[in-house]
Amino acid sequence: MSQPSCPKAALNDESRQFALLVNSVTDYAIYMLDTRGMIRTWNPGGQRIKGYRADEVIGTNFSRFYLPEDAAAGVPQRNLHTAAVEGRCIEEGWRLRQDGSRFLASVVIDPIWDDGELIGFAKVTRDITERHRAQERYQKLQANLLQAQKMEAIGKLTLGLAHDFNNLLTIIVNCLELIGTRVKDGAVAKLIETAMRAAERGALLSRQLLTFGRGQTLSPERVNLADAMRECQELLQRSAGDRVTVVFALQDKLPHVSVDKAQLEAAVLNLVCNSRDAMPNGGTITITASAKKTHDPAADAQAAAPHVCLSVEDDGEGIPLADQARVFEPFFTTKAVGRGSGLGLSQVFGFTTQSGGFPQLSSVPGQGTRVALCFPASEG
Template identity: 45%
Template sequence: MVSADRPAHSVMPEARYEQLVQAVVDYAIYMLDPTGHVVSWNAGAQRIKGYHADEVIGRHFALFFTEQDCADGRPARLLRQALEQGVAQDEGWRVRKDGTQFWALAALDVIRDEHGQVIGLAKVTRDITDRRESALQLDAMRAQLFQAQKLEALGQLTGGLAHDFNNLLTIILSSARLAVTSQDPARTRRLLDHILDAGQRGTELTQQLLSFARHRQLTEARIAPAAVVESTRSLLEHALPRDIELLESVQPGLPMIEVDAGQLQMVLLNLMFNARDAIPEQGQIRLLVEQVQLGGEVEGLHGDFVRFAVHDNGQGIDPLVLPRIFEPFFTTKAFGKGTGLGLSQVYGFAKQSNGAICVSSQPGQGTCMSLYLPACLDANPTDG
């Protein structure tokens, strides 16, 4: 609102305003009367919408909306909102003179005279089709990247899984063969129990693999850390060589965390794959999950967090390499063994979840990766 003690025209005469507005080509700037009819038109409006001034002046601004939006009463609603609240903003499809559409960001501001009377509305519209498309592309690329990384993780898992399935099938087949020829009902019963047991284990394994493979949506939800650790561990066990021992310690009664479970599972898998790759022959991977209170010592974070620490006693990380490990595509592994995307996904996930990822490493001794995720303390503690 223009107040009486602020002379609106003292800085720049009206003709200069007009010149300024006319010179703008990146924004459509035009005026509407209080009923929504066009009263002025600038060069940007002509460029963006395709109409000459003499084609649109006097026409209602609903002309620029899609048929559907007009049927839904969108132009009238925006006008009413601007008149009632002083301003209205909108984002959506608009139609050019030639019928093509663009994605517009528009603002409608009420203009009043020095007595507070509404004399019209200023409409500023920007064509942000490109921006919207790049945002959509970025989303699609993120989803694709997640999918690609998941396939890679699945590839790493299936080698070990195939081996385990083979073992289960061997148990099933040999027990079945023995049962067929067995004369002793008690023995037959025991053999059938073996078959059921092996079949059950195989089913659980496929279910976990499928639920990891199918998880598509990146949706945040409250989850119990112990449950994610449990399903990840049972997947991972099969991907570890026999000489690598997996130890796990999950503090009881951990608070809930609010993240996408599929992404967290992949982060944990990535950290453990790296730990596995760092162990030349024999070694140990320890997964520790605990609640911690931070007072700024980890990347300035404060408050209650759940810490997932993956320790390995492998080769460690060279101090020269250390600053680069979170970079996308940075890898010290042979072609075909590493993509260099694991830790960049871990880093992105930690940031996006308002947490952090920290590394400490001693060459020749081993590495510890700590992922911190904010705890939801208002929720009930979990029993895991």
């Protein structure tokens, strides 16, 4: 016959079971604090998440897990106070591991009452860094995708406009030429000449728009980007002006890329002129050509493939964050009327994407700007 269970043994069993449960949990740090925040118990989850063994933390204050600035601002004690007064404190915040690295913690602190007296706190911490990073990655991907869709839509619109504009200009130029054959001199001939010049400017504009809309006829050839930069070194230095030093860091033995050389030179010239304008008091432009395995960040599903990247970096005024998503749009300019038409980076964008590559912009206001053009390395 079985013995009736003794209540004390049951209680012992229950607390043992509870201890077993807490000590089996490795995804959550579950531990108790006394009323001052001194750590009284520890579990394997605490060790896994924060890196400390039980004997390293028991008896020390839980504020050691907080960032120094949060600890100095009294956040740990404030959280205990909130838990005691409001019955619970729920918080997400950055914490420190033993090795000094940071993790994003989801924290719940519950007060423990005994006969109406506060005797300590139960604290449960979860490491949600990975979830946070995944969310960040997703948001970045989403923003890249939106940006790519926006550029695609503007590109289509621009391409349509540029084509129509071109057709109209062709008619205007043909008619002017016909009139020109009949009127050789006098005031009318001068008017024809003025109209012709305007039509030529219009044609240049529509060519730039065609480039942005990826409708320009390119003549790609096998190019070594380092050699191409050496060839136009003098032109680039001259365009940068006397106050700016142009430094070249060109990797040897680069794989070839397939690009239109004239468009490539125009793109680098556009970048150098932008950098020069961003450094009115002088500075340094660094032009780099290097091979790397990368992929278009707007197309995250792609595997990294061999590319050759040409970058132009300056230590100028940088681009405000709000403008960074817009600088490749045609006609976006922050320069005074007559100083810029806002088509430079559009040419860079159109030429690079039409060549199968992608541009990458990174800029820190007050520190500088780097625009890299990455082209797929051609095989063979």
